[in-house]
Amino acid sequence: MSLALILIVAFSGAIITYLAGKVSSKLRKTIAVVFSLALIPMIALLFGKNIETPLFEFLGLRLILRINNLAWIFAIAISILSSLSVIFSLIYMKGKEKVDFYYFMMLFINAAMIGIVFSGDLVSFFIFWEMMSWATFLLISYKRGPALAAGIKYIIMSIFGSMAMLIGILFILNTQGTLIISQLAGNINLSLYNTIFIMILFSVAFGVKNAILPFHAWLPPAHSEAPSPFSAILSGILIKMGTYGFILLLYVIVGVQKLLSLPGFTIVINILATVTIIFPTFVALIQEDAKKLLAWSTVAQAGYIILGIAFGTSLSVTGGIFHFINHATFKALLFLAIGAVEYRTNGVRDLNSLGGLIKQMPITFVAALIGACGLIGVPLTNGFVSKWFIYKSLILNKSPFLAFFALFGTWGTILYSFKLIHNIFLGQTPEKFKSIGRAPFSMQLPMIILSLAVIIFGIFPGLPLKAINSIVVSFGLESLNINLWGLASSTGALNTINIFTAISAGILLVWLLSKLGSKAKSVNQDDTYAAGTSVPQDRYHYTVEFYKPLYRVIRPYLKDIVDIFYTLLADWIKKISSKLRxxxxxxxxxxxxxxxxxxxxxxxxxxxxxxx
Amino acid sequence: MHISEIILSPLLALIVGVFFLGLSRKIMARIHWRYGPPITQPVIDIIRMFSQKSVSHGNLFNFGIIFSIAGSIAVVLFIPFGRIHPLSNSGGLLVILYIMLLAPLGIALSSGEAANPNSSIGISRKLLLTLGYEFSLLLILLALMTHYRTISITEIVALQQKGSWSLFRLPLVLPGIAYILILPAILGVRPFEISKAPQEISSGPMVEYGGTYLALAKIEHAFAIVIGISLFVNLFLGGANNLAFFFLKVLLVFILGIFINAVFPRLRTEQAIKYLFGIPAFLAFLGLVITVLI
Amino acid sequence: MDRNKLIKWIKTPAKMGNKYSLHAVYFCTGCGIIEIPPTITTRWDAERFGVTPAATPRQANLFLITGYVSLKTLKSIIRTYEQMPEPKYTVGFGSCPINGGMYWDSYNTIKHLDKYIPVDGWIAGCMPRPEAIFIAVTHLWKMIDNDMADGYKKYRNNYDQYRANQEKVLGSLDWPPLFK
Known part of the structure; x- marks a missing residue:
């Protein structure tokens, strides 16, 4: 299967969907689903291949498409996630305006992302990167109003990053004479300062996309304002293009040998990554909007990924790449679940006005629960395995403080994940939501598939880890002893199948034990103990200020200084410009x-x- | 790893845990100058609860509590009791740290479905308390893992058997003291009984549990006591070579915990958090710094 | 533990469990509650009989009605009683729940508690001393042994009648019938 063909299919899918929308909405839906699904087998067939095909000349530079294991993992994740969220969109977007445009942009962004991971030289990389950035801007500001402001914030920061990357690319072109990644790989000959210079330039570009801390300001408004299926893509895959860029920069262009000779850079990135874990985690804790909470959590989880990748041992890089896949599954799952709730409750996302939806939307609840468990890293979900890899690497390589902040961030994650689950699905149901129905099947299907992925990768982590191990080896790092159930090692192994057996045997045993007792009578939700009276309706769902004693302690420290700084800067520029006018x-x-x-x-x- | 060990170790934990529940009531009574219930009282209670016809609020209500005990059983399999450590080699301390999550998570989900505000308050307090002590506990465990250069708990026990107990090793003294200071919070005994608080929020997460559910929650509590103390004994008091000696150590630590439970009133949530982020966190942090430097 | 007791434990564990583990609802109706703190604390130590206060009715099996029952309290009592898991036992404490006591002509208290919920035993007196509670407990043990403490069964069998009585004094109840 040629790479150009895949790209042509991907891009033409977007255009044909747009044109079909002019004919009928049914045709548009069919074509969007068919084209996004068609990409999955096409990409899947490329597994394990290592192809590099020149495309054509452009401004005297050869444009090259290529695929290897790294690109394949990203491409397959993009294609699966995008088709799932297109399926989810079918009903979610029903009756909204500019649906043609929405589908066109969805498919276009996915095509551009596939282009990014397929590109074998920095020019095509940059072109696809810009396509993706601008299309994302249009789709973030799809709903207008506050969404437009969020989109503008995104595109300004994104342009800033792209310009930095452009300077870096030109710098490489001038000093190295080539932009083809496979020629640059490892034999880049620059002085120490120049290397650090281009690494900083590229890191700004990738850091903006990946929302590392000083560049995170665009992400929370963008994620919460975008339509939910697109939020899933945005959070699951799109920001991971920054991760892909980092991997490309650190392990392909610069190379491990050189990277280890300049430890200062990785230390700075590591510290930024830990700050990116801790601070957004606690900001997420005080959020009242479900999607904003998830958006901040995305920033924090991206911190884990970058921490794993930048730490630079084969264990941590494996963990980082695996965490990227996992984050794509469980965060997309959570966004889709919130989207389903939003769809059924007519757009309510406020965590204080929902509640008790478990009876109304059981499948959505289970999906959200599995997603939250993955996010926390509960054993038997995939998030656990990847975090375990990262922690182990940090602990055994004498970075206990990084490990501490990463682990402590997990405990913050527990708090906000439980708040999310509890406030939406548990507790008292408000009167007006008592009669809402389940999510429609086309919304449930993507959630079920993603939930299965979270569980299966959690119990058999060896499936993706073997592929990831081959990537890590191709970077020149040592190979790990990967099994189907995790890792064999003398300094502490991991065996998820044992954990799975232990827990499922435990469940079976306790279930039998509970059968010994007399059978319980099912009662209504309202029949609860309230000191001899009944709990009044609509009033006693304990949600507002869920962790009040903690909020009092942490709230003064949670000012987003960076965002305030950006806002001040924008105001200042506005003022100057109006004077200049x-x-x-x-x-x-x-x-x-x-x-x-x-x-x-x-x-x-x-x-x-x-x-x- | 033998099948017999897999069966033996949860059974032992259950028996010891239920015995501890009875013992604690007896000792508490004696401290209060009372005669106290028979030591088998928890067993009688559990039999009575199993026989009662309780109410259920839904499937998650049923499943959560089962899941919670299953999580506890899994943790027990990962913690060495003397020489019995069926699954300790499947992931080490990090896995233990994470599986210990399952028990509170199960109870939180189960009681969350009951739509009783008291249980929500109780869970919120429990999670806050967890965050509070986890801050110090993580620092302590990291100090241990850095010092011994392994994440396997059996390795740590073996290394202590060769040398001295962690509590008396130079860089680990401070983390050890910090662990003792947060142990009541981990066990959830009186100064930190904020998540149950029977007089205030009607036993918090367990407010809707009756009959079988309450019996299961009691059993879970028994497991939790054994797990909390066993971890401390394994990590800082050198574990043990045989079962009797191991549980003797566990018993001594537990009696210490009862004494604290008997004389302290309950803290407010804010006070508990302030305490946990205070001295223990500082000691643990200092301990980790010293461990890294040495 | 003697042999007879052991045999009983093996034959009827549920009954024995209920007998020796009486968890009382901590529900203060009237002045009688003042006798409960000394009963459960150091002076008389009810815990040696297995009697302890429970935090919620869901966890309890013994309901002590300690003192006069006003109409408002009656509503809560009924609700609490219905939330207790079966088997459950009720003991009226003091003379007021028996026949109204000194409130016999009050417009606002009920005179015969057993019209509204089944009562397994009474402790007469105004006030009964804590020792009387222990006598009541030992009596209750005997009744449980002989299957005579069957108030909860009575309640189930004659629920319509009880409910009618309740509605007569309280007007409409704001919860659905327990049994249909």
Missing amino acids: KIYNGYVGNYVMYIILFLAILIFVQLKWSLW
Whole structure:
């Protein structure tokens, strides 16, 4: 299967869907689903292949498409997740305006992302990167109003990053004479400072996309304002393009050998990553909007991924890449579950006004629960395995403080995940939500598939880990002793099948034990102990300020200084610009004067210093 | 790893845990100058609860509590009791740390379905308390793992058997003291009984449990006591070579816990958090710094 | 433990369990509750008989009605009684629940508690001393042994009648019938 063909299918799918939408909505839906599903087998067939095909010349540079194991893992994740969220969109987007545009953009973004991971040189990488960034902007601001503000915030930061990357690419082109990644790989010959210089430039670009801490400000509003199926893609895959960039930069372009010779850089990235874990975790804790909570949690989880990748042992890199896959599954799952709740409750996302939906939407609840368990890293979910890899690597390589912050972040994750689950699905049901129905099947299906992925990768982590191990080996790191059930090692092994057996045997045993007791009578939800009276309806769902004693302690420290700084900067630029605007006062005479003054200065400069 | 060990170790934990529940009531009574119930009282209670016809609030209500005990049983399999350690080699301390989550998570989900505000308050307090002591506990465990350069609990026990107990090793003294200071919070005994608080929020998460569910919750509590103390004994008091000696150590630590339980009133949630983020956290942090430097 | 007791434990564990583990609802109706603290604490130590206060009715099997029952309290009592898991035992404490006691002509208290919920035994007196509670407990043991403490069964069998009585004094009840 040629790579160009896949890209052509992907891009033409977007256009055909758009055109089909002009004919009928049914045709549009069918075509969108068919095209997004068709990509999965096409990409899956490329497993294990290592192809590099030149495409054509552009400005004297050869554009190259290539695939290897790393690109394959990202591409398959993109194609599966995008088709699931397209399926989810079928009913979610029903009756909304500009649906053609929505599907076009969804498929277009996925095509651009596949383009990014397939690109074998930095020019095509940059082109696809920009396609993705701009299309994302359009889709974030799909709903207008606050969404537009969020989109503008995103695109400004994104342009900032892209420009940094462009400078880096030009710098590489000038010093190395080539932009083909496979030629650059490992034999980049630059002085130490120049290497650090391009690494910083690229890190800014990838850091913005991946929302590492000083560049995270765009993410929470963007995630919460975008339509839910797109939030799933945004959080699950799109920001991971930054991760892909980091891997490409650190392990392919610069190479492990060189990376280890400049430890200062990785230390800085590691510290940034831990800050990215801790701070957003506690910000997520105080959020009242379900999607905003998940958005902040995305920032924090991206911190884990970057921490794993930047730490630079084969254990941690394996953990980091695996955590990327896992995060794509469980965070997409959570966003879809919240989307289903939002769909059924007519757009309510406020965690204080929902409650008790477990009876109404049981499958959505189970999906959200599995997603939350993955997010926490409860054993038998995939999040546990990847976090275990990262922690173990941090502990055994004498970085207990990084490990501490990563682990402590997990406990913060427990708190906000439980708050999310509890406030939406448990407790008292408000009267107005008592009669809402289950999520429709086309919404349940993606959630079921993703839940299965979370569980299966948790019990048999060896399936993806073997592929990841081959990637890690190709970076020049040592190979790990991976089994189907985890890791065999003398300094502490992991055996998920044993854990699974132990817990399921325990469940069976206790279930039998509980059968010994007399059978319980099912009662209504309202029949609860309330000191001899009945609990009043609609009033006693304990949600507001769920962790009040903690909030009192942490709230003063949770000011998003970076965001405040950006806002101040934007205000300042606005002020300066509006002052500057005043020189355009409408008198032609003045304009002539400006021109003459400018020319006079030029002439003066030329006469004095003869620059030209 | 033998099948007999897999069966033996949860059974032992259950028996010891239920015995401890009875013992604690007896000792508490004696401290109060009372005669106290027979030591078999928890067994009688559990039999009575099993016989009662309780109410259920739904499937999650039934499943959560079962899941919770299953989690506890799994933890027990990972913790060495003397020489019995059926699954200790399947993941080490990190796995133990994480599986210990399952028990509170199961109870939290189960009681969450009951729609009783008291249980929600209780869970919120429990999670806060967990966050509080976990801060110190993680630092302590990291100090241990850094010091011994392994994440396997059996290795740590073996290394202590060769040398001295962790509590008396130079860099680990401070973490050891910190662990003792947070142990009541881990066990949930009186100064930190904030999540149950029977007089205040009607036993918190267990407010809707009756009959079989309450019996299961009692059993879970028994497991939790054994797990909490066994972890401490294994990590800091050198574990043991045989069962009798191991459970003797566990018993001594437990009696210490009862004494604290008997004389202290209950803290408020804010006070508990302030305490946990205070001295124990500082000691544990200092301990980790010293461990890293040495 | 003698042999007879052991045989009983093996034959009827549920009955024996209920007998020796009486968890009382901590529900203060009237002045009689003042006798409960000394009963459960150091002076008389009810715990040696297995009698302890339970935090909620869901966890309890013994209901002590300690003192006069006003109409407002009656509502809570009924609700609490219905939330207790079976088997459950009720003991009226003091003369007020028996026949109204000194409140016999009050417009606002009920005179015969056993019209509204089944009562397994009474402790007469105003106030009965804590020792009387222990006598009541030992009596209750005998009744449980002989299957005479069957108030909860009575309640189930004659629920319509009880409910009618309840509705007569309280007007409409804001919860659905326990048994249909």
